[in-house]
Amino acid sequence: MLKLYFFPHPVQPSTPTLLRIRTRLVYLVRPLVRAEVLVRGLVQGVGFRPFCYRLASDLGLNGFVRNTGDAGVQIVLEGERDRIERFLELLRKEHPPLADVRELEIRWMEARGERGFRDLPSEPSVLGRMSIVPPDIAICERCLAEMSDPSNRRYRYPFTTCVDCGPRFTIITGLPYDRSLTSMAEFPLCDECSAEYHDPSDRRYRAEPTCCPRCGPSVFLCDGSGKRLDVGNPLGETARLLDEGQIVAIKGIGGFHIAAKTTEDRVLERLRRNFNRPQQPFAVMSLDLEAVRSYAEVTVEAEALLKSIQRPIVLLRKREDFPLSELVSPGLDTVGVMLAYSGIHHAVLSEGRDPAYVMTSANLPGLPMAVDNGEAISTLRGLVDYFLLHNRKIVNRCDDSVVRFSAGVPVFIRRSRGYAPLPLGLRVQLRDGIVALGGDLCVTGAVTKDGGCFLTQHIGDVSKLETLIYLRSAVRRLLDLLRVGEVRTVACDMHPSYSTTAEARRMAEEFGAEIVQVQHHHAHLAALAAEHGLAEIVGIAADGAGYGPDGTVWGGEVLFVSGGSFKRLGGLRP
Template structure:
């Protein structure tokens, strides 16, 4: 008796060639039935016939790697006696929720067609197939059908139509592929001048490469926004780009044609190579080669270079004609603003000499993802293209749907449904109104896409955060209940959710600053976390934060605060360390800081502010032109340093001992290394003692400073391996996950 099954599948199953694969498999096995997309991003299959069980086995074990099945529900049903197997029209019905497909890098087969294929696809800059290409960045709504994406603007030519309709013509890569296109019907590339006026050239991509080779700066439209391309080997060009972007020291990313080229710039081991060539194609921070041909101005004062490989045919063609086979490819944006997605925005920047534009609409701005290695483990710094909006499955379920607003710096938001946290792509800093608009828009899109009609809201405890204010606006609009989570509690829960810890645990929460429940600026905390409750067991010693946010912008202020706390108001030391010279206001500002320290009402336990103080006192960095700059430069300075054995009970004592050694002529590399490693040991000692006393098994680390190699090495030297997140950034880009996990523990 033939068997029949009704199958519902969730995962990444829309926009990745799943329906064509199912149809071809069913036809091969002589089965009848149908496959169709449903409105929640999931797929429904009905199959009947003698080999139905064999179909199920092949579905699970033989599918192409772009297809990701997270859950499958199979119900045996009575055969309906249908004939043939069809791909049915997509339904708006929502059986359950499924994943929105992320953008995927061009696959090897599509790239081969671009380099040596037939006339329709050779040098075609938008070549893609069922297993690669833009997805999330061009989706308007689910289900993932052509009419619901940017591709709807490009009607198919006769040849593409035949490939789309006939598996014998299109094969599994093009049969029923929603993004199918070729030179005859696809988007067009055009070269514009800096004001947006078209330039008539035969091959815009070749001309753009030629212009870059001549030292011009060219804005290039990518998958999720514009990049600014420029020679990375020419000091004058890099200096010109820095001046135009008003970006004095923040590192630029370099796009390299292939692994061989990347290996000329940085040390590429096996794990790094796998990341660089993965479908996600993130920017990967790698140790620079001493003989790198890149200009030192690309990443001044740092020991690592941000490298990534082309993930579209357009980028590959462009780089293949650039003389170095690598180039700066940095975000096309006004400093502090979101990345541009159209040429008009780029023209306003005043950065690019020329614009390489194309006609495929970007629906969702998606920045490049960034990965570094911390204690040898890949760790996300920015979760964007390739990763978002793939959900993170949490150990506990939410009782009700929820919307999380994250924090304010380098942030993302998210929605929670059951045991799934669906985070937005990286949004950025919410002191930019445009970034705040982006957060609002992307959260609304997720709410609409997943058809959330009733939900609760969760945000940071800090009521001055713009994310908190947006949350309150939503509460009024949707008459929704608000929950608030302390910043470092959320960091702790984010790592726990990421690594799958549901029981009580100890957390080391280390970052810049987050509002504490006592009104102080926390950031160096050891917490005992029991779900929705936490106990602040230990923390770094409180130090005045003179001038509040000004102390974060001018690290020498924090150096003075630490100096005065340990040594008293010793102006001889101030002079010997040249700290007054490292303030814009010189000695007058230093004297103001001294008065502010005496009467300070704002204190901090922040790891970030401690690292700022050390960096300024050692002469490593005394201004912050980008987020985390002093700490990043201090970590780079420590490369090759050795540990100086010190006995310090807290970070203030550690600072004082480091300064005494510095004044005696100790090597700055050794001091930088020791400052970070010993800080990790102090925190690790407290964490281990707490774990032993509380009887818990897990120690997790979260917060922006959790990516620091030497702090983590010091911590783990005391209490063994600690858990770091791998699916989300440990910094504020993962806060929304922690906020959602808080609600799951709360039982909301």
């Protein structure tokens, strides 16, 4: 293919007063090439295609982008080779924050005459197989900037979001990831939002939860009995109430928090009394790192994690001169800290005076966190002074994740918001259609599909019926979202009286699946082996009680684990 290039001739003054520019016409033969690129990883539902569209358009490349059936994306690019290489370089370096590019497969060939760049709709067969559900991530800097700009139409609007940020998993009712299958379906886009949503050059192009004060959900404040109060700025009023020492239940992204100020003992005493939590440490939330540094020690690693798009609670060492009430985490030298991650939190905290506010899950001991307005009011009435509510449904409850550092390495205490329901990166071959339900404390469910192990959000202790039902529905939702056609195996603990064991039997019967009961300590060590891709390990499971195959309760165990079997080498007496 022939391309014409015009180069301006160097400017040569021919007379002192006259500049003459001559143009020289040069013919260059520069072949156009075609690159067919397959991208694998977390690339669907995360703004990856709009990103490709903008990048290709900026670089003047032709071709198209579309989803593939294995949860990947196919990009076809035509143009000059150096521009395509530039595209690929930027794709690796500057892809959307939530996207995780694990594999790029590139095939070069001759151009076939693509014209323009198109974002092609997915084929129905492709949609039917998609198996990655994006998690919720923190609001991005650009949306925050809009929220704090008085001239912007989204000024102070707490549901501001774009293709790079905001809720995903917690609002999804089904796949494909599309507004019609989210709890935003009941908020039709206004003209302005619709124009942004349909404009491939806009960062709200195909941003499913996008909205504005005109067309989106809204927040409102209620008193302790659930009666709606007539206040102009419910978010600012909430900050004022908190600073006054009131306890407020705040509906956020994946559930409710109980919020309170952290600098007054009497407020925390009342909070602990009301919720019957005499000792349990409370997580706190701050607006920015500067505030966190005023009461906790922040290492470089912790800073990165606090500011990450997942925004987990990170356990930090308290400063010697800890200025917050000791009742935040009584008797501990650590405090669980997260940075504000939603527009609602930013709006409240930016108007408050305390360096941190308690933000603990709004649940009664042993029960799942409240997600529904009516349910929250009936459960928490009399325990909190106010409710900050909104009218968007939380489809999937999702608690905050908790991470601590062990020898400088981040370790999950709870893997939930920001991470669930992404698959674990296990180095082991997994059959599809396995469901695992775990033991009875700190439970999460797991489902295998396309070789990946997908975990539910954090469920909790399943001794109460409500929590067991939560586990059941979370596993169901995952099976639906991942389109697992057939459940072949249900795995559970060996303990005969755990409610998860009974649940596993029920599920196995329903699906006609086999049931596999795994010894508790064996399960812990097998998980370790799978995480590190080891076929055999000798491990110490320093975990509490676990039912043994001999019918007695085992304590800490030393086991030789070889895949599905193990040998007991030693252990502590029960």
